[in-house]
Amino acid sequence: DAGVTQSPTHLIKTRGQQVTLRCSPKSGHDTVSWYQQALGQGPQFIFQYYEEEERQRGNFPDRFSGHQFPNYSSELNVNALLLGDSALYLCASSPGGANTGELFFGEGSRLTVL
Amino acid sequence: AQKITQTQPGMFVQEKEAVTLDCTYDTSDPSYGLFWYKQPSSGEMIFLIYQGSYDQQNATEGRYSLNFQKARKSANLVISASQLGDSAMYFCAMRPILTGGGNKLTFGTGTQLKVEL
Numbered sequence: 694d695a696g697v698t699q700s701p702t703h704l705i706k707t708r709g710q711q712v713t714l715r716c717s718p719k720s721g722h723d724t725v726s727w728y729q730q731a732l733g734q735g736p737q738f739i740f741q742y743y744e745e746e747e748r749q750r751g752n753f754p755d756r757f758s759g760h761q762f763p764n765y766s767s768e769l770n771v772n773a774l775l776l777g778d779s780a781l782y783l784c785a786s787s788p789g790g791a792n793t794g795e796l797f798f799g800e801g802s803r804l805t806v807l
Numbered sequence: 808a809q810k811i812t813q814t815q816p817g818m819f820v821q822e823k824e825a826v827t828l829d830c831t832y833d834t835s836d837p838s839y840g841l842f843w844y845k846q847p848s849s850g851e852m853i854f855l856i857y858q859g860s861y862d863q864q865n866a867t868e869g870r871y872s873l874n875f876q877k878a879r880k881s882a883n884l885v886i887s888a889s890q891l892g893d894s895a896m897y898f899c900a901m902r903p904i905l906t907g908g909g910n911k912l913t914f915g916t917g918t919q920l921k922v923e924l
Binding site: 724726728734735736737738741748749751781783785786787793794796797798799800801803 | 811840842844849850851852853854856857858859898900902909910911912913914915916917
């Protein structure tokens with residue numbers, strides 16, 4: 694049973710560019726959320742997708758956008774990259790509507806903005 | 808709003824000894840869930856243990872146990888019989904328990920654990 698998978702694992706971009714990160718949730722999970730983890734800090738919630746709609750959003754600008762597909766996979770898009778966007782981006786999945794501890798993360802995509 | 812406080816930036820423990828990692832929280836939500844994750848240098852966030860605020864008993868998962876004291880708003884992680892592979896960053900996190908679910912977690916700043924021979 695595959696867990697949460699993310700791609701790419703590492704990427705380097707320059708300021709002003711755009712990036713797309715991808716996430717496939719764990720089998721049986723239909724809710725996906727994205728987190729940004731800057732070096733030396735805890736992850737910060739970006740947004741959550743369920744039934745192909747953004748349901749909750751953290752304190753991130755509109756440059757951060759996302760999408761969820763019918764197969765529950767998700768993309769995170771960041772436009773007009775800034776140096777401060779350099780971070781580990783983590784995807785988490787859980788069963789929709791469930792308030793349990795079943796919330797698992799992928800290995801993350803490490804973005805470096807030069 | 809929710810807040811997680813981890814006051815130990817770094818901890819050392821001898822192999823085979825037990826160690827407690829501290830976590831206190833603050834929330835206005837009547838029901839909530841508390842998580843502990845382990846993050847090795849590779850970056851993956853590995854789920855360790857979960858405690859619901861409504862659970863009467865403290866959660867246990869193998870060598871991990873969660874010392875949940877609701878009145879003190881603390882959710883300390885206890886690792887028994889430490890192993891070298893336990894060396895990693897440990898994060899405490901919480902989320903509100905809402906109708907319809909949701910996975911917006913609030914994380915602490917983490918504790919770096921080093922297990923020594």
